[in-house]
Amino acid sequence: MGNNNYFYRCIGCxxxxxxxxxxxxxxxxxxxIEYSEPRFRVDKSRPGIWRYGSLLPRFGETVSHGEGLTPISSVDGVLxxxxxxxxxxxxxDRASxxxxSYARSTGVRLMATEYIEAFTQSLLYYLKGIAKVRVLVRSLDSLSMDDIVRIYGMNNVDVTTKDTIIGDEARINYLNPLTIEGLKTIVFELYERGVRAENIVVPVETGVLAYSLVKGLDDLRRAGAEPGYTVVAAVVKGASVPEIVKRHGVKVAEIEAEEVLDALGRLTKKGFVTxxxxxxxxxxxxxxxxxxxVLTMGFKPYRLYTGRGQLREEIIELLREKGRMTAYEMWKERQSYTLRAFYKVLRGMEAxxxxxxxxxxxxxxxxxxxxLCKNP
Ligand SMILES: [Zn+2]
Structure with missing residues (x-):
């Protein structure tokens, strides 16, 4: 495995x-993925989740669109x-x-995945310019209008109902070791910032997120840190608890559907639409x-990720967020473009x-x- 700091291991056998x-x-x-010499070191010069590169697989090339470092706020006394x-x-996006990065480093040009709303959309965005994605749609009813716009708005996609056989390596299910590595960075961020809480509560559907966070805590402990959090899997009363959650000792907490509606109301009133x-x-x-x-997702108005004005929009977004930046700093956050493209677009915007x-x-x-010249 040469310079690799990691290896793949089956936790069954x-x-x-x-x-x-x-x-x-x-x-x-x-x-x-396990690490041969686990160490936790934050490298603030690397973009997105790669600041935790010491506990992520060391690939030849990394891809980031500035994912991670998401804000923490207090809503009705809850972080x-x-x-x-x-x-x-x-x-x-953390998983993507x-x-x-794996696809770019290993030269995978085609990936196939079953359609799972947020996961697939994110994957398409991240694999733009790297690999084509074959999306398997089991039922036409499973596509909402929003999904259709997002999927067909991308040019690296091929949608099919046929479960075409392609190599296992190029098939990406939501549960895979790379996804787990990406998602676990949520606990790294809480740990890095020293957030004081006993529990990290996550919603459970497939159980992949809950399991990933548990794995992140394990990795931190192996690296000699003492994160001191407990992962709690939140489920609506009556819903089934996935095997992966049961088997790995994740604490489960049930809640009545009525309480979830109440929570939705509280969140929406505070501007958290989820x-x-x-x-x-x-x-x-x-x-x-x-x-x-952990609020896993929120409503983000749709915008096409491809097309001419895209870099310009990304620049505006970055400057809105960070105030002032050099072209190089912007490029570090959006490395799917070349540094030259940033200079070119910035020249036009300045003119x-x-x-x-x-x-x-x-x-x-x-x-x-x-x-930005003036604040809108
Ligand atoms: Zn096995």
């Missing part, structure tokens, strides 16, 4: 494997980690950053106290009066900062 299989080819068990603030509006599944974590966190609720610049002397060199 313990075998070491050569690829990020969704299920172990020998026993069908889940596959995870809320707002994953809507990811590039496509969902926590899945790892999957896209899905019922996501509000479940908030409802449980309110009852438990001393908790961070049109959309951005203003100032030159600051830093040491012996001049640094050019850009900002």
């Amino acid at each position: 313990g075998r070491e494997l050569d690829a990020p299989y969704s299920a172990c080819p020998f026993c069908g068990g889940p596959v995870i 809320v980690k707002n994953e809507k603030k990811n590039p496509t509006g969902t926590y899945a 950053a790892v999957i896209a 899905m019922p599944i996501s509000a479940v974590s908030f409802a449980v966190a309110r009852i438990l106290g001393s908790s961070v609720a 049109r009066g959309e951005v203003c610049s100032e030159v600051v002397v830093r040491g012996a060199r001049k640094v050019k900062y850009f900002k």
Whole structure:
């Protein structure tokens, strides 16, 4: 495995494997990534989740669109980690950053995945320019209008109802070792910021998120840290608890559907528009106290991710968020574009009066900062 700091292992039979299989080819068990010398070191110069590169697989190339470092706010006394603030509006972007990095590093040009709303949309966005995605739609009824616009708005997609056989390596199910690595960075962020809470409450559908956070805590402990959080899987009373949650000792907390509606109301009034599944974590966190609720996704108005004006829009978004930045700093956050593309677009924007610049002397060199000329 050369310079790799990681290896794939089946947690069913313990075998070491050569690829990020969704299920172990020998026993069908889940596959995870383990680190040969786990260390937790934050590298603030790297974009997105890659600041935690010491506990992520070391790939030849990394892809980031500035995912992660999502804000934490207090809503009715509950700390809320707002994953809507990811590039496509969902926590899945963390997983996509790892999957896209794997694809780019290993030269995978085609990936196939079953259609799962937020996960697939995020994946399409991250694999743009890297790999084509074959999306398997089981039933036409499973596509909402919003989904259709988002899917067909991308040009790296091929939608099919046929479960075409392609190599296992190129098949990406939601449960796979790369997804787990991406999602676990949520606990790294809480730990890095020293957020004080006993519980991290997550909604449970497939159980992949809950399991990923447990794995993140395990990795931190192996690296010698003492994160001291407990992951709590929040479910609506009567719903089934996934096997992966049961088997790995994740604490489960049930909540009445009525309470979830109440939570939705509270969140919406505070400006957090989310899905019922996501509000479940908030409802449980309110009852438990001393908790961070992970709001996995939020409503993000649709915009086409492709096309001419896209980089310009990304620049405006970045400057709105950060105030002032150099072209290089922007490029570090959006590495799917070239640095040259940033200079080119910024020149045009400056000529049109959309951005203003100032030159600051830093040491012996001049640094050019850009900002939005007027605040809308
Ligand atoms: Zn196995």
